[in-house]
Amino acid sequence: MSSSALPYRPHNHEVCVAQALAEARSICQQHNARLTPTRERVLELIWQSHKPLGAYDVLAVLAEDGHNAAPPTVYRALDFLQQHGLVHRIASLNAFIGCTHAGERHNGMFLICHTCGNVLELTAPGVSNAVTLAAAEQSFQPDDVTIEVAGYCPRCVPEPAHDR
């Protein structure tokens, strides 16, 4: 599991999906939680790429599947997956993405490329510590930390327009 900046490089994504699903099954077993067909299918769809997917995008694919689903179906599945740390919601995009650190205790930080739309989830201890410290200075007790960085990934950094 040395796959740090994977989303930005070509790679065999089916491996990502397979690993995520296997991990999910294992985690749900540990939690005594039921990874039902709908939930598993939603997780698989969320993992269809490293770009976050909106709830209604998921819904649309379920419909193509022939699954007669309404919004609550999707939101419930997503809630379940979030609860068990299998997906994250990206607040600045109203969209969801598969967690690449499922099972590990981690505070995600998300790098979101404006251009290609891919999202990389990092665990950045330096950032977490700095946030904790800054909060402590205000006697604030953090509970849920959202860190979302939009910008340009290495493949999409705009060329510096050098003259001539």
Place this chain on the structure above:
Amino acid sequence: MSSSALPYRPHNHEVCVAQALAEARSICQQHNARLTPTRERVLELIWQSHKPLGAYDVLAVLAEDGHNAAPPTVYRALDFLQQHGLVHRIASLNAFIGCTHAGERHNGMFLICHTCGNVLELTAPGVSNAVTLAAAEQSFQPDDVTIEVAGYCPRCVPEPAHDR
């Protein structure tokens, strides 16, 4: 301007509002931007407390004012105010709050109390630096950084339930 953790303590909030409006007028003048009555009124409403306000909350108050406004009116005003750094949007809440560092270059970090709903905006260089560094390690070029920390403010920290 030594008012760091103001929102969590009782204070004369009219001073906050007055300062914010004065600052806004000054900044808009510098930017050659027009702080029209609607925009100013929206800013004033956003500043009605240190709790973020939803666009439709603003809209409702405008309606009470007798101002016959539709959603675009509010969203346009909010866009304008954001553009000039007078308000921030809190992505995790779909709500807006007055900027307490207007005019200064700053990367806001928001401490959001689950209980009282107040929000404190901080400038935390340690956090900004850590984020920049973590992004750089991935050759990622940050553009827009969202840091929102939900938790409990000093006035609302749940008592440790000591027995007896």
Place this chain on the structure above:
DNA sequence: TTGCTAATGTTATAATGTTGCAAATTCCGC
């Protein structure tokens, strides 16, 4: 079986945000 609980289906509705165009206002050079 029977009865309980978790999960899903179904319908409707709430909350948030946008598009497009027309009318009004403001600005600016004359």
Place this chain on the structure above:
DNA sequence: GCGGAATTTGCAACATTATAACATTAGCAA
């Protein structure tokens, strides 16, 4: 001041995201 350009606002319709409420079904255990 006057007239045309640019900005701002009004307005209607619509799009997207999320939830509430209640009926039904599936899983499981006594």
